Every structure is written in structure tokens, then in C-alpha cells.
Amino acid sequence: MLATAVILFREVLEAALIVAIVLGASRGVAGRGRWVLAGIGGGLSGAALVAVLASTAAAMLTGEGQALLNAAILLTAVCMLTWHNVWMSAHARELKAELSAVGAEVQSGSKPLTALAVITAMAVMREGSEAVLFLWAIAAGGEGRTSMGVGALVGVGAGVLAGGLLYRGLLRIPVRHFFSVTSWLILFLAAGLSAQAAGFLNQAGLLPALGQGLWNTSAWLDQNSLAGQLLHILVGYVASPSGIQILFYLATLCVILFLMYRPRWRSL
């Protein structure tokens, strides 16, 4: 039961933290709750579909297909996070004013609501498909089904709780600093996801490693420990990264920072 709870907790944690961050970062944008819920629903459906395909050993997910699918999902999420952050950096002032004054909803510009839904769906789908596959196998194997089911519920509940705690924690940040904190969180989140995508493309043989395992910091911080895993999700910590992952990480940081600050440079 405990093993099941731990596995499900780990699978759910990443999606829950990402959803918490985008929910926090889009604070004050009207209608976001509906879109994030739609994203969660879409992500769960996608996860179930991927799990069904995987269990029938569909060609799409054998060979190198799985790594390609993961890379595509991650890069889509990176694009959406970029769009979200650039939009937020342009509208943070209005949102801030609204949060402190409790006024009318922010109207200007196309709101990044589709981005919210897509980011949420991608995060839930990627982590969820593994969770669904695992749960399905539990349901199929008769022995100890009840205790594993309880373990699964505990694990999923704990993961969602962690996301909820992060969200509540974010809301406590003073409005003055709120949007700069969340946009930095999203910046590093996106860079980490981009590095993961590079790893999957290399795994599929589409990108050169440019040096596999350039260093190994496992002795200092085990990537499988709770702290290592949290840092892996939040800032993309990888104990033994390859050159291509570092390149993608830095390139994503630079591109998003450039897009976020360009309007300000222009007006100088």
C-alpha cells in the first residue's frame, strides 16, 4: 500500500505543482478557473487514451515513439508558458491594480486562457498517463487490490494537497512582488521542461547528447530524494545532465527573458 501511495504521489506531484504555479501566476485574470478545469479534464482524458494505447503496445508508444510524444508534449507546454509569461509581463501592472483595488476584470489584449488550459492539460496528461497505466495494472491484478487502491487514493490525495499548499503559499506573497515571483517561477519551470524535452529527443536518437553526463551531483543531491524531485520539477534539477540539456535550458531562459523585457528596452 505504501509503495503504491509513494509512486502515485510522485506522479501526481509534478502535475499538481505546475497547475498550482499557473493558477497562481494568472491570478486576477477573469475566467481562468473554468479554463484550468477544462485543461485538467482534457489532460485526464488524454492520459487515459495514452495509457490504453500503451497497454495495447501501440506502435506509437513503442520503439522511440514514447520519447517523441513526451518531447512534443513538453515543448508545447514550454511554448504556452512562454506566451503566458510574455502576456503577464505586459499586463502585470493592470492586474496588480485590480488585485489591490478589486475592480473590473482585466479586458485588454487576448487573455492567455487557452495557454492556461493547454499547459494544465499537458502536465496532467504526461504525469497522468503513467499514473493511469499503473492504476490499471493494479486493478487488473487481483491480489491486494483494496489495499493498493487505498494507497493510490492516499498518493493522489497527497499530491493534490502539495499543489494546494503551494498555491496557498503563493497567494500570501504581497501583491507588490506577486507577479515578479510567479513569472520567475514560470521562467525556470519552462527552462526545466525544455531540458527534459531535449533529453527525450536525445533518447530517441534525434539530437546529439553533446556529452552525456557532463557531471554527476548525485552524491550531493539525489534526484530521487524528495528535495531532488521538487527541484527537478521547479527549476529542472538534473543530477547528471547532458550537453544538449544544458543548451536547451540556457536557450529557453534567454529567449523568454528577451521576450519579456523587450517592450521595456524598446521604450527606453
Place this chain on the structure above:
Amino acid sequence: MNRIFWLPALMLAFSGLANGVALGADTTAVITIHNGKFEPSELRLPAGVRSRITVRNQDAFPAEFESIPLSREVVVPPRGEVSFFVGPAAVGRYEYFNDFNHDMKGTVVLEAAGGQ
């Protein structure tokens, strides 16, 4: 807004270029999951070249092949198989485990080509 799509476009262009480079003969190997164990538990491969590993799951339970030093992570469906590339990497011992069951472990040993 369109500008942000430059990043993935560039990445895809780059991966397309790399694809041409990546073609070529690779060493291939199979790791089988059978009765809750990886077989062989120690897989020997040449160092310094790229190898293609296929993980074949003969059990009724899904597994997640994960290696921190090789930075590889792949779900292997029950009674299914998945392939991926490793390397080129230096001579050494590279541990891996099943992320769905941490008691299942194995090692990929990269050895100097032709040498003992």
C-alpha cells in the same frame, strides 16, 4: 505573439539536422523484464559509441526504466517493449532501476572497445 513560436521552430530545425548525423550503425542490445527482474542484470556495451537498447517487458505489470547517470526515463507497458539510445558515454558503470518498483535494479557497463 507569433514570435514565441520561433523557439520550437528552431529546435525542430536543429533536431532535423541532427537526425541526419544520427543515422548509422549502432550497437543494439536487449534487456528483458521477467518475473520482476532485469535480465541480464549487468549489460555490457562498448563505451564511446551510441547504442540502442530495447527493454522488453514479459511481466503483466508496467515498469519505468530509469537511469540517473544515463539520464534516461521510459515507461515499458506490460507485455510491451520500448527502445531508446544511450551514449556515446565514457567507460564506467551506469546504474538503472524500475521507478515503479525500486527493488528492481540493474547496471549498464560501458567497456573500452575491443579491450578486456
